[in-house]
Amino acid sequence: MKKYREENDTELIRRIQKGDEKAFEEIIRRYSNRIINLATQIMGSQDEGWDIAQEVFISVWKNIKSFDISKNFYPWVRKITVNACYEELRRRKGHIESSLDDVEEGEPSIDVPDDAYSPEDIFDKIELKEAVEEALNSLPKHYRVTLWLRIIENLSYEEIAETLEINIGTVKSRINMARKMMQDKLKYYLEEKDESS
Amino acid sequence: MSHLSFEELSQFIDKELPNWRMAEIKEHIDNCPACKEKLDTLLLIDQSIRETYKEYNTEKFSAEVLERVESKPVRYSFRLKLATIGVAISLAFGITFGFLRSTYRENLEEEKYKLISQHYIISSGDMGIIFISDK
Ligand SMILES: [Zn+2]
Numbered sequence: 001m002k003k004y005r006e007e008n009d010t011e012l013i014r015r016i017q018k019g020d021e022k023a024f025e026e027i028i029r030r031y032s033n034r035i036i037n038l039a040t041q042i043m044g045s046q047d048e049g050w051d052i053a054q055e056v057f058i059s060v061w062k063n064i065k066s067f068d069i070s071k072n073f074y075p076w077v078r079k080i081t082v083n084a085c086y087e088e089l090r091r092r093k094g095h096i097e098s099s100l101d102d103v104e105e106g107e108p109s110i111d112v113p114d115d116a117y118s119p120e121d122i123f124d125k126i127e128l129k130e131a132v133e134e135a136l137n138s139l140p141k142h143y144r145v146t147l148w149l150r151i152i153e154n155l156s157y158e159e160i161a162e163t164l165e166i167n168i169g170t171v172k173s174r175i176n177m178a179r180k181m182m183q184d185k186l187k188y189y190l191e192e193k194d195e196s197s
Numbered sequence: 198m199s200h201l202s203f204e205e206l207s208q209f210i211d212k213e214l215p216n217w218r219m220a221e222i223k224e225h226i227d228n229c230p231a232c233k234e235k236l237d238t239l240l241l242i243d244q245s246i247r248e249t250y251k252e253y254n255t256e257k258f259s260a261e262v263l264e265r266v267e268s269k270p271v272r273y274s275f276r277l278k279l280a281t282i283g284v285a286i287s288l289a290f291g292i293t294f295g296f297l298r299s300t301y302r303e304n305l306e307e308e309k310y311k312l313i314s315q316h317y318i319i320s321s322g323d324m325g326i327i328f329i330s331d332k
Contacts (some may be wrong), residue, residue, distance in 0.1 A: 021263060028259040036253045048280070050253070054262050055284035061266045084284040091282065132245040150211060151246050157213050176207050182242050190238055 009073040016064050028057055031074055034153070035081050041148045042085035042141060052088065056081050075163075078153065082145070082163055089141070128189060135185035143178035150175055201225060201232045206239055 004012065004026040015023035035056060040049025060067075060077060067076065136144055149160045157171045164171070183190070201209075201222060208214050209222045226233050 021266070024266070025259055025263060028262055029255055032255045032258050032262075033251075033253055036258065037250055040251075046251075050258070051280040052284065054258070054265070055280045057262045058265055059284050061262075080284075084280075087284070088279060088282070091279075128245055129248055132242075133249050136246060136249060147246070151243050152250055157211065172204075172208070172213070175211065176204050179207050179239060179242065180203060182246075183238060186242065186245075190241070 010069060013064065013067060013069055013073055016061070017067070017069075024061055027060075027073070031077060032057065034074075035077060037152065038078065038145075038148065039081055039085055041136075042082065042145050043088070044137065044141065048088075052081065052084055056084055059084075079163060131186060131189050132182075135182050138185065139178055139181055143174050143181065146171060146174040147178040147182075200229065201235070203235070206232070206236050209236070210239055210243065 004015075004023055007015075007023075007026070009027070009030075012023045012027050016027065032053060036046075036049050036053040038049075039052040039056070040046050043049050043052060056077060059080065067073070136147075139147070146160060146164065149155045149163060150157075155163065157168050157175075160166075160171045161168045205214070205218075205222060209219065212219065214222070226236055
């Protein structure tokens with residue numbers, strides 16, 4: 001396995017295209033964590049994130065021969081992941097829409113449980129990390145995944161627009177709104193931190 | 198001197214403003230404790246989100262994937278079946294069709310011929326080609 005660890009993606013992909021499972025294992029080792037995290041954010045559940053990520057890698061294995069070796073590998077896998085998740089979400093909604101954007105209504109809707117918890121009840125009992133996870137989870141999916149691509153995947157607005165097939169203005173406003181909502185949801189906690197510091 | 202808006206601070210963090218505006222904002226922040234505080238709060242939120250990134254058991258993950266590609270019989274859970282359908286449909290239609298439609302929306306006339314040619318590519322079902330067409 002050691003020799004594979006020293007190889008770059010392109011070299012590994014060439015091996016995988018020839019059916020080398022060890023090389024494939026190395027590619028999984030390199031990227032699966034990011035893919036599971038991403039899929040989890042979109043699906044809103046770790047179990048489903050895990051399952052979709054598995055399907056993604058299996059489809060990578062099956063379709064690797066048609067992958068253009070001159071391209072970067074990870075963005076390709078990330079795009080497959082985003083599409084697979086949205087497709088699954090669309091399927092659940094009971095109809096096939098043709099744009100990622102149709103999965104969810106653009107603006108925050110009833111699935112934002114703003115009043116589902118009282119900050120006083122909960123935030124003083126849990127640590128910041130849990131509070132952030134809770135807040136992140138309560139964001140509308142579109143907002144959460146856009147923010148995730150910016151902060152964790154470190155994509156520019158333009159790259160996010162391409163990945164999600166939306167325009168840059170929408171990316172900008174989603175990130176802005178997502179941060180506002182995060183700040184709002186964490187207000188109590190952030191104020192507490194200020195006072196205690 | 199008016200204070201910085203939330204939007205601008207957000208774009209400042211993301212380095213999504215022109216250089217001249219980035220410099221102006223930087224200067225404002227250095228001289229305005231109120232805006233500095235707002236910026237710090239946003240940076241703290243970003244940092245906290247980074248910390249929610251999880252480390253999964255990738256060895257287990259890898260073993261499960263490899264077991265399945267070696268086409269040993271696998272007990273499919275309902276959940277897994279759904280995921281499979283998701284990926285399959287996505288590969289067959291979603292990626293390209295979604296891309297086509299959003300492109301269509303944005304560049305209705307300009308992209309017409311390109312779309313037609315891409316559609317032709319799709320029908321060949323070649324995933325590699327699909328992604329090449331996806332700029
Ligand atoms: Zn100011």
